[in-house]
Amino acid sequence: MQPNVVARVIAGLKAAGVSVVCYLPDSLFKELYPALDQDPDIRTIQVTNEGEGAAICGGLFLSGKRAALIMENSGLRASIEPLARMGMGAGIPVVMLMSYRGDLGENNWWAIPHGMTMEPLLEAMRIPYRVVDREDEIERSIRDAFQWSYAAYYHSAIALTGALVR
Amino acid sequence: MKRYDCMERLGAMLKDELVILSLGGSVDEWYNAAPHMRAASLFQQQLGCVTPQAFGLAVGLPHRRIVSLDTDGGMLFNLGILATLGNEQPANLLVVVWDNECYQSIGGPPTHTAKGKVDIAAIARGAGVGHSYTVYDLDAFESRCRDGLAARVPHVIVAKVEPGVRRDVHRKHSDGREDKYIFVRHIEATEGIVIMGPSEHN
Numbered sequence: 001m002q003p004n005v006v007a008r009v010i011a012g013l014k015a016a017g018v019s020v021v022c023y024l025p026d027s028l029f030k031e032l033y034p035a036l037d038q039d040p041d042i043r044t045i046q047v048t049n050e051g052e053g054a055a056i057c058g059g060l061f062l063s064g065k066r067a068a069l070i071m072e073n074s075g076l077r078a079s080i081e082p083l084a085r086m087g088m089g090a091g092i093p094v095v096m097l098m099s100y101r102g103d104l105g106e107n108n109w110w111a112i113p114h115g116m117t118m119e120p121l122l123e124a125m126r127i128p129y130r131v132v133d134r135e136d137e138i139e140r141s142i143r144d145a146f147q148w149s150y151a152a153y154y155h156s157a158i159a160l161t162g163a164l165v166r
Numbered sequence: 167m168k169r170y171d172c173m174e175r176l177g178a179m180l181k182d183e184l185v186i187l188s189l190g191g192s193v194d195e196w197y198n199a200a201p202h203m204r205a206a207s208l209f210q211q212q213l214g215c216v217t218p219q220a221f222g223l224a225v226g227l228p229h230r231r232i233v234s235l236d237t238d239g240g241m242l243f244n245l246g247i248l249a250t251l252g253n254e255q256p257a258n259l260l261v262v263v264w265d266n267e268c269y270q271s272i273g274g275p276p277t278h279t280a281k282g283k284v285d286i287a288a289i290a291r292g293a294g295v296g297h298s299y300t301v302y303d304l305d306a307f308e309s310r311c312r313d314g315l316a317a318r319v320p321h322v323i324v325a326k327v328e329p330g331v332r333r334d335v336h337r338k339h340s341d342g343r344e345d346k347y348i349f350v351r352h353i354e355a356t357e358g359i360v361i362m363g364p365s366e367h368n
Contacts, residue, residue: 020225043225045254048246055215056250059186059222062208062350064361067222085212090346151365 001031005164008135009097010039012142016095017066019043022053026072028099028165036070050075054082058092066146073098073118073159083125083155093149093156097142100131100161118159127155133162167303169264169327170335173199175308176262179315180233184353186210186220187235190271191331192264196235198335205352208345214244217261221251224259227357231258231315238265238279238324241286245293251320252294260314263324265300274329290322298322 009032013021022045025033036044047053053069060067069079076098086092101108102115122129128148130141138160145156169192177200185207187196193209200207210216220234241248241263251259267280278284290298297319301307307325314321340348350361 045225045250048249049244051214052218052244052246052250055212055218055244056222056225058215059219059224060226061222062219062346062353062361063223063226064353064357064359065226067226082212082215085210086215089211090342092346153362 001029001165003031005135005138005160006032006035008138009142009160010035010042012139013068014041015139016068016143016146018068018146019065020045020060020067021070022047022056022067023070024048024050024053024072024075026075026099026101028072028101029070029160032070050078051082054079054086054094057094058082058086061092061094068095068097070097071099072114073101074114076118076121076157080121080125083127087125087127087155091153093153095145095149096155096157098157098159099165100159103131103161105162105166122157125155127157129157129159131159131161133160133164135164138164167307167325167327168330168332169266169325170195170199170332171304172262172264172307172325172327175304176200176233176311177203179308179312180206182356183231183233183315184223184227185233185235186216186223188216188237188240188264192235192237194335194337195332197338198332205348208349209342211342213240214247216240217247217251218244220261221247221254221256221259224256225254227353228258230357231260233315234259234261236261236263238263238267238277238286239269242278242284245289248290248293248295248322251290251322255294256320257318259320260311260317261320261322262311263322264327265324266327266329268329270329270331287322287324290324295320295322298324300324300326302326
């Protein structure tokens with residue numbers, strides 16, 4: 001991930017009012033995590049699995065603070081159970097920013113299932129999402145996701161792909 | 167030791183705190199044992215999410231004491247949260263684990279603590295939450311909770327309680343989504359903030 005892309009993501013999070021990020025590190029966003037850790041305006045919490053991160057973000061929503069869950073898209077599979085119960089049950093939203101592993105251009109065999117499952121799972125969960133591959137769409141997309149989730153009280157997702165993450 | 171009796175002792179110590187609690191019979195027990203905490207308490211229906219949500223609340227409201235009322239089954243579902251608490255060391259979070267050694271809400275099949283080998287407090291200490299204790303009687307429970315409520319580091323209190331649900335309590339007259347609104351409105355009123363505000367247009 002190039003420094004200018006990292007900067008756009010952080011600018012988007014700030015523009016959306018995010019003050020806390022929960023993450024499980026991954027390779028495509030490798031440069032993003034230390035930048036978030038070093039940002040004085042954002043508190044980062046590294047979690048042990050993405051489902052735990054989703055639940056922490058849910059607690060942050062209840063506190064009135066805006067949080068984002070940042071992860072590889074495989075983390076969506078680990079998060080489905082808490083996401084289903086929090087979102088469809090109580091109406092507690094989680095906004096996710098994911099790296100799109102397994103998209104066209106993928107060169108790792110193990111990452112192919114991530115690409116095959118991400119969009120069908122989001123659709124099964126009725127989670128609106130945007131796949132972003134242009135730098136100038138990052139900030140707007142993150143702001144749009146928060147706007148929607150705070151109107152719907154349901155989850156939304158942004159997946160970054162293409163040259164943004166390779 | 168009965169969970170309800172513990173709840174009465176804990177409830178008597180609470181006033182301005184916020185509580186996240188686990189599903190099942192303990193919900194009605196808690197609302198009866200600590201009726202003054204009704205709007206300040208929210209139950210969560212999913213195993214493994216009670217303490218993470220309480221931790222998120224603690225991060226978002228660092229000036230306010232948060233209490234997690236978790237369970238053996240719930241904590242065992244996501245032991246990783248103990249490692250996250252160990253690293254993050256929230257200064258305003260007390261975690262109580264009702265350890266009845268069974269999945270009470272589905273009829274009582276045993277959890278992993280039933281064989282006497284699994285020690286959740288020891289796991290918590292190993293994960294970095296140094297003040298983690300198992301208690302077997304009411305006075306020890308109350309004492310440990312009082313310490314945890316006053317501390318500036320996280321405490322995990324594993325309360326060994328008898329299986330069973332108290333039946334002579336009132337059932338709450340609300341569903342989980344309604345409970346969330348009650349809880350959020352309570353936080354909005356007591357914090358002077360807006361969490362779930364109006365849309366642009368009515």
